[in-house]
Amino acid sequence: MELTASYRFDVPPATLWPLLVDPAVVASCLPGCEALEPVGPDAYRAVLTVGIAAVTGRYEGTVTLADQRPPHAYRLVVTGKGRAGFVNGEASLDLQEDGGGTRLGVQGRAEVGGTIARVGQRLLGSASKMMMDGFFECLRKRTETG
């Protein structure tokens, strides 16, 4: 499954960047994130309860912020598994200066296995998009509150 999205922030990349690599911020903005504990350099163990309405699944996995080029790019690598199956995803985040703000592009792909993949293919794309939107919306609020 391919994921492409673009988000606009009113703050420049240099202001946005620290938030994007701050585990506390990431943990608080990742929808359903219950825990994000460091397990290595830029790598974290994560516990997520991911869900929309009644459809929920608890996933345990890792989040790695690889190939960091502050304040312009990094690669987010996520692996998770739970009762409903597994998710392995990878997304390149690209931050471009844009009229005093930032244009943040996301280019990613995810492999989803288990029950969700088997019966929920029609909803996967927009579910992922919804979660991503939620994450960046939260981040935007962080930039506003400082």
Added chain:
Amino acid sequence: MYPADFAYYRASSVQDAGRLLSEHPGAKLLAGGHSLIPLLKLRLAVPPALIDVGRIADLSGISVASDRLRIGALTPHAEVAASSEVATHAAALADAAGQIGDPAVRNRGTVGGNIAHADPASDLPAVLCALDASIGIVGAGGDRTVSAGEFFLGMMTTALGEDEIVTHVEIHSGQEHGSAYAKFPHPASRFAVIGVAAVVTADGDTCRSAAVALGGLLPAPVRASHVEQAIGGQPLNEASITEAAARAGDDLGDEILGDVFASADYRQAMAPVYVARALTAAAARAR
């Protein structure tokens, strides 16, 4: 398949259900169960508790009073589809209710359960949006009414609060207009690949105004305002309907759903076809 364990409470009234909801965080409401039980079976939903509202008597039934059609949340789709009141006052709703799932599903599935679940491929949300329905809600904070357009927020996401319950749907009587629902059903699931509801008010062969809502295409139903504007004031013939329907793409944005059966591009291309079909059928009823 075999659901995971949960606690079970039977609510005796709407108030009782509200109380149970607030006492049991994460609990889900169970009415007909036709949205929830499939998820429980697949263990995609593992709520700690279910609150069965299926026996609350005053939540069921169809009535008409002072040009308002009122449908209780527990009314099964089959009853909506077969109701002469619904056919008279909101024909598109009868069309749509009669195409949900299959006869056995329509016997159990309820209007309230359907809209609270808000599946993007569900039939009723688009129809309720086109009909400007209002949705009655009761919760700890009291009663409130939300328009259908404000109720459906996104994929399986509604304006319904954690401890709120849908009690009924209310629709302004449509005796002076015609409405219809055109559906492209998925060949396996019967869900709407596309579902378009149209409401047309006519002066003879001229469209005075129209309301068109698209389902199946986006995470939540959307009103096709470009189409509505384009057809308003126009003659209700094939050429003008086709021309207006062609504007459907302008109402869709870039979050069109796609899956292995029908891609986003294809759904986008089909939107005008089904808009035209719904408008044509609604126009025929409006005359």
Added chain:
Amino acid sequence: MKVPIDITINGRSYQRDVEPRQLLVHFIRDLGGLTGTKVGCDTSQCGSCTVLLDGVAVKSCTCLAVQADGASMTTIEGLADQGTLHPLQEAFWEKHGLQCGFCTPGMILASHELLRHNPDPSDADIRHGLEGNLCRCTGYQNIVRAVRHAADALAEK
């Protein structure tokens, strides 16, 4: 947490304590002897589990046993009257409306629902009325003939 329920099936009352999560179809099948109601899928598509709940056809795989508490049900085993086959059963037999027979109990009860609403259906009505039931053997054609045949037989009664 078990919940006491009382369900009447084919005229006989069954009082049991059940787990709330138990599906109605499993409740029926586990009573001992009532295994005519089948489980053919897990997504409410195939209709093999169709039963009559208070006279109305429902998919018993998409219903919890606790929801049927107090209800009166008919399963395929209860359709015949004192050993006399129901006209639908006769018709499925007469018109070769079944092959492997697995979908047949659900198909017969879905047909029962269809005729309840429309005692004189056209072939197209029958095909639409059975949209919630899947058969992999017959290509549906003899099922349509059987339902039509049963409608005629019931009209003569």
Added chain:
Amino acid sequence: MATRLFGSGIRRREDPRLITGSATYTDDLALPGMVHAAMLRSPHAHATVGAINISRAQAAPGVLAVYTGKDTREGLQPMPCAWLVPDADLKVATYPCIATDTVRYVGDIVAVVVAEDCYQAYDALDLIDVEYDALPSVTNPAEAARAGAPQLHADVDKNQAFHWAVSGGDVDAAFKDAEVVVKERIVQQRLIPNAMEPRAAVAQYNQASGDLTLWNTTQNPHILRFLNSVVTGVPEDRARVIAPEVGGGFGSKIPVYPGEFITVFCAKQLGRPVKWNETRSENYQATTHGRDHVQEVELAAKKDGTITGLRCTVWAGMGAYLSTAAPGIPTILHGLMLPACYGIPAVKEDVYGVYTNTTPVEAYRGAGRPEATFMVERMVDRLAGEIGMDPADVRKKNLIAAFDDGHDTVTGLTYDSGDYPTALEKLLSHADYTALRTEQATARTSGRHIGLGLSTYVEMCGLGPSQVAGAIGFQGGLWESAIVRVHPTGKVHVFIGTSPHGQGEETTFAQIVADEIGVGADDVKVIHGDTDTTPMGWGTYGSRTTAVGGAALAKAARKVRDKAKVIAAHLLEAAVEDMEFVDGKYSVKGSPDKAKSLADVALMANVAWNMPADVEAGLEASTFYDPPNFTFPFGAHLAVVEVDPATGQVDLKRYVAIDDCGPQINPVIVEGQVHGGVVQGIGQALWEHAIYDDSGQLVTGSLLDYALPRAARLPEIEVLSTVTPSPHHPLGVKGIGEAGTIASTVAVYNAVMDALSPLGVEAIDMPFTPERVWRAIQQATKGH
């Protein structure tokens, strides 16, 4: 004259129990003390398996045991492959019942839980933690065969399970001299059989005596008993396999599966009866799929329409492992049929069987023959388009002339009998083909897209002779056996080795026996599906139950009749040579009143107070019938469709089938087989498709996304027949189980292509989803 039951459309004798819910399918069994197994299946298409933590599952309520591959390594031998096609460089990869190091498809079993009830078993599955390390996967057979593709098995280079070739005639010359060559790349998409009854097994093992009873949803209990002994180590004489009521199979219940052997293993370990019943979702992952070919085919012809040669390369997806009979399907049952009903004089085919990270592929209704018929019939239509001839005329020009005792093909088969031109003529005249073409032309002028699609076919079934089975690598025989036992009152028990699963042989076999020995159909009880009570048989597949099993039965019945004649002669004090069997009675020639009924004879045979000299008591006979050849049913089908160019929706408006299965024992049952078969083939053309995503997930993994044919989308199927008896079969019958499916997919395909031909559309991959058809129309109209 007594009514002849052979040829009579009597009601089925199996139906009373089926329409009242009193039939017993495997999942209906409840044994005292029975517990339930559930399988933990890999969510990964390809991964190495690390640590498996079962401790939480073991401690869960109701759980009796949790076993992983380590626990079963001793007790469960690898899964056998039983069709070892020769001269094909066959590489049978090791197929463990429970994966240990590597999982190779979504659905590979990694552990089993046994609990007091199903709910608890599924609860415990959620508590098992498996570490997977994902590996690259590949699901398309043509891609898996390419260099650099992910490798499934260390000892199988290029994922190539086999390379099989067949050729006959001078293909190179045919193409060198061809005036016309048409080519196409055809995808026979992967299908999921979807028997309405999911698979299930119940195993009961007596630890003291070592006796096993295994109830299973199988098409061939005797083969299962044999292979069970290989895998579980329970000796054949200690194992009783019972196929109770079986709710359809369509090929998917031929193979043996890990599921039933794991169930046996659990029963052995625990000493309690164990039931395992798959869910539909599990069925999609774990029960074999069908088709999955990528075919590159070209046809050589003259400008006058004469077909001169066919050559093709096929990549057949086999799935992650070779299922029981899998290698024989895209080879023997496929390639040998390429001369088709035209007797194509030169054919050459290369078939590459390819391992992919998908559910194993097996026989699916028609098994190999639909894929062969499709290729030929599609190319015939392409040829017609190329030379501007009507497809019906191309077929008429090439069909083999009628023959009643043998036609040899360049692939070494001998068709038994056929009259293909008559079948086609009858089809065209019944459907009024000329009028349909006129209608089509008129519709085109008003912008409507109506299409006509033909297919003429011959198939081979009645899988048979055993010496051929040996030559083609089938690790078994293909004879059938039957015992006919007449009780003192003249009631008859028939025991058959084959094991029908819904086709109605309890009725048709009773009809055969009744006529052969002189009783009513209701006097005959047909007993099948229990290895302890029935004689050995090879099962129901390849439309062989009636063709081979029925022949065995007729032969056994005739032995009974011969003995009955001897006893009747003795009772009538007549010479045996003077006896005849007329109107169901054993009478003295010329004196019809001097006669004995079978009941008279049976009573004496069983009490034996007054028997002829040297004649044993009892009235019973058994036969092992090994057919001298396959049987070759044939026919001609026509589909009429209309395509909505706005949406791409295909509306199947009319379908006419003419099939020739020889004399029909029960025409009502024959018609039912045609209906079901045709609709299954239509399903492939219009709706069905098992789709894997890039990472090997089956995304049409339930009935929510995998579209089966439904009643409302189908027209009335018009069924007609011709009757050409098989010269070598005792009853002349050929078989009808698969014919409809073999013919119908390509008939519908050709119809849709015919509808779109004015637009220049030449090929669309199946199934014809509205989007695919719409896109093809868009592309074609853009190009114009």
